[in-house]
Amino acid sequence: MTVAKRTPHLRPVLRSAPPFRALVACRLLVAAACWLLAAPGNAEAGPLAEALLTSPNFKVRLKAASELGRTRDPQGVAALTRALGDEHALVRGAAAASLGQLQARESVPLICALRADPDTFVRGAAERTLEVFGGPSACQVSKVFVEFEVISPDARLRRFVENQMLERASRDARVVLGRQVEFGATSAQAGADPRAEVTAGRMPGVALSLKVATNVQRGAGATRVQCQLGQTVYELRKERILRGSATQRAEIDVGSGSLSDQAIDGHLQECVSALVPVVYDGFGDYLKGVR
Numbered sequence: 342m343t344v345a346k347r348t349p350h351l352r353p354v355l356r357s358a359p360p361f362r363a364l365v366a367c368r369l370l371v372a373a374a375c376w377l378l379a380a381p382g383n384a385e386a387g388p389l390a391e392a393l394l395t396s397p398n399f400k401v402r403l404k405a406a407s408e409l410g411r412t413r414d415p416q417g418v419a420a421l422t423r424a425l426g427d428e429h430a431l432v433r434g435a436a437a438a439s440l441g442q443l444q445a446r447e448s449v450p451l452i453c454a455l456r457a458d459p460d461t462f463v464r465g466a467a468e469r470t471l472e473v474f475g476g477p478s479a480c481q482v483s484k485v486f487v488e489f490e491v492i493s494p495d496a497r498l499r500r501f502v503e504n505q506m507l508e509r510a511s512r513d514a515r516v517v518l519g520r521q522v523e524f525g526a527t528s529a530q531a532g533a534d535p536r537a538e539v540t541a542g543r544m545p546g547v548a549l550s551l552k553v554a555t556n557v558q559r560g561a562g563a564t565r566v567q568c569q570l571g572q573t574v575y576e577l578r579k580e581r582i583l584r585g586s587a588t589q590r591a592e593i594d595v596g597s598g599s600l601s602d603q604a605i606d607g608h609l610q611e612c613v614s615a616l617v618p619v620v621y622d623g624f625g626d627y628l629k630g631v632r
Contacts, residue, residue, distance in 0.1 A: 386412045390420035393436075399429040406432055410439025418445040425451050433458065434466035441470035447629065453480035485631050486517045486535045486546040486577065493553035497606070498613060502553055502570070505617040515628055517544070539577050545631045546577030547584075549624055555609050564600050566593045568612035570620055574627060587623065589616045 386409060393405035406424050409417035417439070424436035425448070437455055440448045455467035471479055489506050493499040510516045517535050539546035552571040557564065569590045575581040591612050600608075 386414035386416040390417050393417075393420050393424050393432075399427075399432055402427060402429070402432045403435055406435035406439055410435075410442035413443065415443060415445070418443055418448065421445070422448050422451060425455060430458070430460035430463050433460070434463045437463070437466045437470045441473040444473060446474060449474050449479050450629075456480075483515060483632060484517050484544060485515050485628050486539050486544050487628075488546070488548040488577070490548065490550040491553065492551065495553070495555065495609075498553050498555070498609065501610060502551060502613060502617060505614070506549075506551070506621060509618075509621045509625075513625065513628075536577075540579055542578070547628065547631060548575040548577055548581060549573070550575070551620070553613065555612070557605055557609070562597075564595045564597055564605070564608075566595060566605065566608045566612050567591070568609060568616065570613070570616045572620060572624070574624070576631075585627075589619055591615050 389405045389409050389412070393402050393409065396402050396405070402424070406421060406427075409421055421436045421440050421443070422445070425433055425440075427433050427436065433455065437452050440452065449471070452467050452470050455463055456471075458464050458467065468477075471477060487510055489503060489510070491499045491503045491506070493502070507518070510518060535544060536546070538544040550573040552569075552573075554569040554571070556567040558567070567590070569588060571586070571588045573586045574584045576584050593608055593612050595604075595608055
């Protein structure tokens with residue numbers, strides 16, 4: 342099987358409406374390069390971030406980590422976040438402190454994890470940084486009620502996508518589902534009437550609507566299978582409020598012009614299956630900012 346272009350299975354196409362689009366896009370980038378594609382900011386942050394990530398001298402990395410917090414440039418956040426895993430304790434502690442100076446709330450889960458660092462200095466730096474974000478309570482997992490809606494003319498694909506999304510959500514500690522879902526040894530229980538909690542404003546709620554579209558192009562010597570997952574995110578209150586949308590597409594060149602309908606169905610499911618993890622990862626990043 343030959344996959345179109347150089348990206349295995351996926352050729353993501355994102356359209357309209359931040360913030361969800363931006364979050365999905367960032368998940369698709371190579372992690373090591375993501376910070377390079379951030380907003381330009383001050384020119385000073387770029388060389389400091391490079392020194393923090395590449396210098397073999399821990400003193401250079403330590404100074405870079407400290408200085409990045411003083412630049413107030415968000416371009417340094419991704420490099421500082423990676424530096425939380427630096428082999429040297431002083432660098433880890435300085436990175437945590439600078440993330441606090443930059444008020445990088447997206448780094449809070451990793452800073453929370455540093456409270457278990459084997460080094461006393463790092464643990465103290467993590468605790469002090471958390472005060473910027475409201476103290477230890479910032480480490481508590483915020484529950485979010487989630488609904489999924491899958492739209493497709495193909496009932497088999499609709500059930501497949503719904504089950505794939507529910508399976509991932511059932512393993513997500515943040516997510517409260519509208520009904521109990523069991524997959525092997527994993528289960529998620531919503532509790533008593535979570536929709537009422539959302540309507541009353543006591544729990545945040547989010548709905549993700551997924552529209553599945555597929556296409557098969559048959560040629561004399563090849564068959565090309567295409568699939569698309571259109572995503573729309575709504576905030577749930579007393580009514581649904583549109584928050585963003587994105588579209589993911591994948592294409593598979595199966596390299597044969599004579600395939601049975603059953604084989605085509607299998608490739609369509611394979612195509613959609615390649616998109617589901619990307620969609621849920623982007624959605625999961627979106628949920629981190631829901632309060």
